Amino acid sequence: MNRDVIIACDFNSKEDLYAFLDRFTEEKPFLKIGMELFYAEGPEIVREIKARGHKIFLDLKLHDIPNTVKKAMAVLSRLDVDMCNVHAGGTIAMMEAGLEGLTRPDGTRPLLIAVTQLTSTSEERMQNDLLIDKPLDEVVMHYAANAKIAGLDGVVCSPLEAGKVKDVCGKDFLTVTPGVRFADGDKGDQVRITTPAKAREIGSDYIVVGRPITQADDPVAAYRRCVSEFLGGEK
Numbered sequence: 001m002n003r004d005v006i007i008a009c010d011f012n013s014k015e016d017l018y019a020f021l022d023r024f025t026e027e028k029p030f031l032k033i034g035m036e037l038f039y040a041e042g043p044e045i046v047r048e049i050k051a052r053g054h055k056i057f058l059d060l061k062l063h064d065i066p067n068t069v070k071k072a073m074a075v076l077s078r079l080d081v082d083m084c085n086v087h088a089g090g091t092i093a094m095m096e097a098g099l100e101g102l103t104r105p106d107g108t109r110p111l112l113i114a115v116t117q118l119t120s121t122s123e124e125r126m127q128n129d130l131l132i133d134k135p136l137d138e139v140v141m142h143y144a145a146n147a148k149i150a151g152l153d154g155v156v157c158s159p160l161e162a163g164k165v166k167d168v169c170g171k172d173f174l175t176v177t178p179g180v181r182f183a184d185g186d187k188g189d190q191v192r193i194t195t196p197a198k199a200r201e202i203g204s205d206y207i208v209v210g211r212p213i214t215q216a217d218d219p220v221a222a223y224r225r226c227v228s229e230f231l232g233g234e235k
C-alpha cells in the first residue's frame with residue numbers, strides 16, 4: 001500500500017510554484033499539476049518538476065469523444081508523469097480509448113484514474129443540475145465500476161466514498177481523494193469533505209490537498225500536519 005499526501009499546486013505561474021516548493025527543504029512531496037498551472041506554463045513545467053525529483057499527478061480530467069481522448073493521452077504519455085485522469089462520465093468506451101492512448105509502445109504507462117463525481121458536487125446539485133436521478137453514492141459506485149471494467153487503476157472520489165469503492169471494486173483499486181480539510185479548516189467550494197485522519201480510517205490511498213497547504217501561513221507545517229494525520233507512523 002502506497003498511501004501518500006498529494007499537494008494540489010494550483011498556481012498560475014512557475015514563479016509562484018517555485019516560491020512554494022523552495023520552502024520544502026527536507027521533503028519531496030507528491031505534487032498535483034492541474035489545469036491552471038498547465039495552461040499557464042505548458043508541458044515544460046511538468047518536465048521541470050519531474051527533474052526536481054517530484055512524483056506528479058497530472059490532473060487534466062480529459063472528457064471528450066474516445067478518439068480525441070486517445071490521441072491526447074498518447075501525447076501526454078510522452079510526459080513522464082506518474083498518474084493522470086479522465087472523467088468517468090465520458091463512458092467506458094472513452095476510458096478504454098484513454099487507456100489505449102496512454103500506453104506507450106513498450107507497454108509502460110502512468111496510472112490512469114477516473115473522476116466519478118466532483119467533490120464540490122452535492123447530491124442535490126447532481127440531481128437538479130445534471131438530472132442524474134439517483135443517490136450520489138450509487139452514481140459514484142457505478143462510475144467506479146465502469147472505470148474498473150475499462151481497465152483503469154482507480155478513481156477520484158470523496159474520501160467519504162473510498163471504503164465503499166474498495167468494497168465494490170476491490171482493495172487494490174486506487175482511491176485518490178480530494179475534498180480534504182483539517183477539522184478547524186475552511187471548506188471553500190468543497191462539499192463532500194472530511195479530515196486527513198478520517199480519510200485514512202475510511203480507506204483513501206491518496207489524499208489530494210490544495211488550499212489547506214498552499215494558502216497556509218506555514219505551508220510546510222500544514223503539509224507535515226496532513227502527513228502525520230493521514231499516515232500516522234507509516235512515513
Ligand SMILES: O=c1ccn([C@@H]2O[C@H](COP(=O)(O)O)[C@@H](O)[C@H]2O)c(=O)[nH]1
Pocket residue numbers: 008009010034115117118119120156157178179180188190208209210211212
Ligand atoms: O472531484 C475533484 C477532483 C479534483 N479536485 C481537485 O483537487 C484539488 C483540491 O484542492 P483544494 O484546494 O484542497 O480544495 C483541486 O486542484 C481540484 O481541482 C477536486 O477538488 N475534486
